[in-house]
Amino acid sequence: MRLMTRIAAIGLAGLLSACAAPDPLEEDLPDMGDFRLAFNIVVADNMQQVPPSRNATPEEWEAVLQAEIDRRFGAYEGDRLYHIAINVDGYALAIPGIPVLLSPKSVLVISANVWDDAAEAKLHEEPNQITVFEGTSAQSIIGSGLTRTREQQMQILARNAARRVQLWMLENPDWFNIDPDAAAADAAEIAAIAEAAETDPAEAVAEASAAEGVPEDCVPTDTTPCPVPVSN
Template sequence: MPFHRLFLIATSLILVTACAKPNLETRPLEELGNFKMGHNIVVGETARRIDPSRDATADEWEAVLQTAIDNRLGRYDGDKFYNVAVSIDAYALAIPGIPLVVSPKSTIVVSVTLWDDRKGEKLNTEVRQFVVFESLSAENAIGSGLTQTKEKQMENLAFNAAKKIEEWLVENKTWFGVSQSDIN
């Protein structure tokens, strides 16, 4: 095998491996002050399927997204409860296609509101919406519709949506008693 082909294959494998889902247990927590997960409310009844897509029920979406959010945000042990309310607006779960010609990607659109549990007040005045795509991995490089089950696609999207929500909370850490001077 010529060297340039071997180099290209090795580089591709390294890049695909680097995109793999990280292990939450080994990753250090971001600073979120007094944040502690209170209620984790996910509403899937509003989810609109965007074709072409595999079908998924509201119950399936609610379960997978609640689990992902619990796994990610339940790790914080602050002393004040905050409630996360998520509405699933739309989704597309990739269907089998023709590799390298038509290989649709999976995506989910969620709207998030964060509540101060004790005060019963919203912390974000406007609902925050996220458009979340599946992660690139060795399993879905040619299209997740060909290589993954619907459940695996949903887990991947839920993991990425929970990560986006955590990143948003970190961007707004002053909500959780982290002073601006601590951020700088």
């Protein structure tokens, strides 16, 4: 119940993100040291759907997440085999709504695990729970429920989730014998891409306004307009 409440609150808050998820094959993927992908396991049997949401089956989530994990990690040719195991905890796929304010966000919550094949052991104690948002293009700011199919929404969520999994892995460079400084630099770059792909434009406007000295709670009147941020 807590998970459903959490996803529902996230999914209905604010506007849709202004950026789409970049294709991982168009990104400069970082060095992953000894990493080579062995088993790519996704389980969605116990996931929770949080309304309002389009429907998606466990099999569909398993297929799209496996495809995006393979797409992001399949080209690495390190000297050790590792397994990535994903459990789908919950999701909401945006439905057509009233643009713009009542268009909900699409959101996906997963738990990730990484195993060392040779050691036959998980590399951490607890699963890493990750929450990702869909993101949209500027043209679809009215809401992805109106401009995208559910299959497109799922692919973008899965792609964003795979990126977040890699970010978590880079934050633990000792698992894969990666140079810590290089891993930190790569993690910062991937984090920036992830934030750009998932950030709510309303938050971005608030941050920009604060940076330019515009009060977030400014309410214009006939005689007193709000300050206008200065463009660079």
